[in-house]
Amino acid sequence: MNRSLPWYLALLMALSGAAIAQSFADWDIMADTWVATDAIGREMPLIDEVGPVTGSPAQDAVGESPQQRAIRAIEAIFAGGDLAAETLQLSNEFTDRQVARLV
Numbered sequence: 122m123n124r125s126l127p128w129y130l131a132l133l134m135a136l137s138g139a140a141i142a143q144s145f146a147d148w149d150i151m152a153d154t155w156v157a158t159d160a161i162g163r164e165m166p167l168i169d170e171v172g173p174v175t176g177s178p179a180q181d182a183v184g185e186s187p188q189q190r191a192i193r194a195i196e197a198i199f200a201g202g203d204l205a206a207e208t209l210q211l212s213n214e215f216t217d218r219q220v221a222r223l224v
Contacts, residue, residue, distance in 0.1 A: 190214065194211055
């Protein structure tokens, strides 16, 4: 067996890893710059066409911010509350806020 083969393989792997990392660095990961087109050519409207999102998801009906609600849930769990129930409630409240923005 050729003793230099492992070194060649290691070098090949290092170079291919660097090339892959460089190609990922060129990707646009900022969601606000994405343009979507489906298979039949329809494009998603841009903010200039539809305007900003209506409704403020920052506070719910009782005036509690999502951060305050999350802290209250964590405190309830630490005080012996049901983890699954608190998590489900937070998830449902988040979904309700997001759906309310759409209607």
